[in-house]
Amino acid sequence: MTRAGVAWFAMAGALVVAVAVVGLPVWLIQPFSAQSGSGVAWSWQLRQIAPSLTVIAWLVVVGGAALLAGQPSRTRARRVARVVVLTAAVAVVSGVAWFARQNHFEWMFRPFSDPRFVAAGAATDLPAEEPVIGVARHGAALAFPITRIGYHHLVNATLGDVPIVATY
Amino acid sequence: MWERALDGRTLSFRLIGINNQNFLMEDLETGSWWQQVNGEAVSGPMKGRRLTHVLHDEVTFALWRGEYPETQVLGLDDRGSRISSTWETGTAKAPVVTPSVQGDPLEPRALVIGVTVGDAARAYPKDVVSKTRAILDDLGGRAIAVLDAGDGHSIRVFSRTLDGQSVDLLHKVDSRPARYIDERSGSEFDFSGRAVSGPLEGRQLTRVPHISDYWFDWRTYHPATTVYAPAGTVSRSAPGAGSR
Numbered sequence: 001m002t003r004a005g006v007a008w009f010a011m012a013g014a015l016v017v018a019v020a021v022v023g024l025p026v027w028l029i030q031p032f033s034a035q036s037g038s039g040v041a042w043s044w045q046l047r048q049i050a051p052s053l054t055v056i057a058w059l060v061v062v063g064g065a066a067l068l069a070g071q072p073s074r075t076r077a078r079r080v081a082r083v084v085v086l087t088a089a090v091a092v093v094s095g096v097a098w099f100a101r102q103n104h105f106e107w108m109f110r111p112f113s114d115p116r117f118v119a120a121g122a123a124t125d126l127p128a129e130e131p132v133i134g135v136a137r138h139g140a141a142l143a144f145p146i147t148r149i150g151y152h153h154l155v156n157a158t159l160g161d162v163p164i165v166a167t168y
Numbered sequence: 169m170w171e172r173a174l175d176g177r178t179l180s181f182r183l184i185g186i187n188n189q190n191f192l193m194e195d196l197e198t199g200s201w202w203q204q205v206n207g208e209a210v211s212g213p214m215k216g217r218r219l220t221h222v223l224h225d226e227v228t229f230a231l232w233r234g235e236y237p238e239t240q241v242l243g244l245d246d247r248g249s250r251i252s253s254t255w256e257t258g259t260a261k262a263p264v265v266t267p268s269v270q271g272d273p274l275e276p277r278a279l280v281i282g283v284t285v286g287d288a289a290r291a292y293p294k295d296v297v298s299k300t301r302a303i304l305d306d307l308g309g310r311a312i313a314v315l316d317a318g319d320g321h322s323i324r325v326f327s328r329t330l331d332g333q334s335v336d337l338l339h340k341v342d343s344r345p346a347r348y349i350d351e352r353s354g355s356e357f358d359f360s361g362r363a364v365s366g367p368l369e370g371r372q373l374t375r376v377p378h379i380s381d382y383w384f385d386w387r388t389y390h391p392a393t394t395v396y397a398p399a400g401t402v403s404r405s406a407p408g409a410g411s412r
Contacts, residue, residue: 025185029185029186029187029192030186031186031189032189032262032263032265033265034188034265035186035187035188037210040185040187040192040201040210040211041210041211043185043211044201044210044211044212045211048199103182103183103184105183105184105185105186106182106183109183110245110247110249111182111183112242112245112249115242115243115245116242116243116245117240117241117242117243118240118241118243119240119241120233120236120237120238120239120240120241122241123229123241123243125244126229126241127229127253128228128229128230129228129229129230129319129320129321130228130229130253131226131227131228131229131321131322132225132226132227132228132229132232132241133169133224133225133226134224134225134226134227134232134236134239135169135222135223135224135225136236136239137222139238141232141236141238141239141240142239142240142241142242143229143232143233143236143239143240143241143242144242145229145241145242145250146226146251147250147251147252147253148242148243148244148249148250149242150250150251151249151250151251152183152245152249153183153191153204154181154182154183154191154193154204155242156172156180156181157242159222162171162173162222163171163172163173163178163179164169164170164171164172164222165169165170165172165179165181165193165219166169166224166242167169167170167191167193167204
């Protein structure tokens, strides 16, 4: 195999691995489908290695593209086609490396990272008949209206001096 | 609702995924994934560990602030993120992906009050609880009462033994706020489990933790659960119990 052939082969392999390591967890733990214990375990494993693996894939693809872009071409059309393919490969591997650092579940439900609490008397925007998750201990009490925590799904909070995570 | 202090450090959680329609959360400190419904780590360095459960309520805001006037209330975030107050109607139509079971005693999305005492688990269909207002039962060797405040949301479970005697609560017809009368002593109890009149006045029943859940979810995480039947004497097992 020529040097260019090896470069094409390595780029294709790196792309497939990068897409798989990022795409499989998304597919395995998508909402409204059934999950298995091993599917969740695999998703966890893949998400652990995805950030570093996609950087390696990015280096392979970008290095390969740099090498191949300088190769002579027989026709102008072939050179244009090659540049288009190489650009697309770099774009895909960059996108995948970026996605490996994202938490798309927090795109769907934005986290409430600095939860604010108000006194009961000041919660005038909360109808009396609305359900809340209530928790009380040692003179401290917190209420999490279901319409609010039902959106975020979880809120890290502190009840008195006990750190808790409220979930819904 | 879980404590997030474990082994001397405080964990911070974020939403990370979903496992059969029950969400997974990740702690930023160890990267482990935890199942929301039972607080158990399913993947990562903490796998197999469990968070400590925090006894909590699901009641109306009116009832909660009446009992805890000093309560703090979670505000809205900067974008005003919330779900519709009619979310239950929408969620009821969402598909269920856990395997269906032939002869299942309840619809997958039937709302249940799930209670565990020791190894015993039982689901109390919410419509039965709301109709009866006070269910007396024995679960895992403990006498319990499932009380409904009658506002469409508020339900609590209590251990109903005081001084070795069982407290047999009946809903007091037309009482508002809800009152429950102990048949044995004639004492009257409020929804917080405190006797407000009669020979037992001032005594407090102990809470038993429960969760409000969909039947399909409760059944998935408590495969050996039974289902409370209104007759009170017959509790049906979930078909396929223990096979998962």
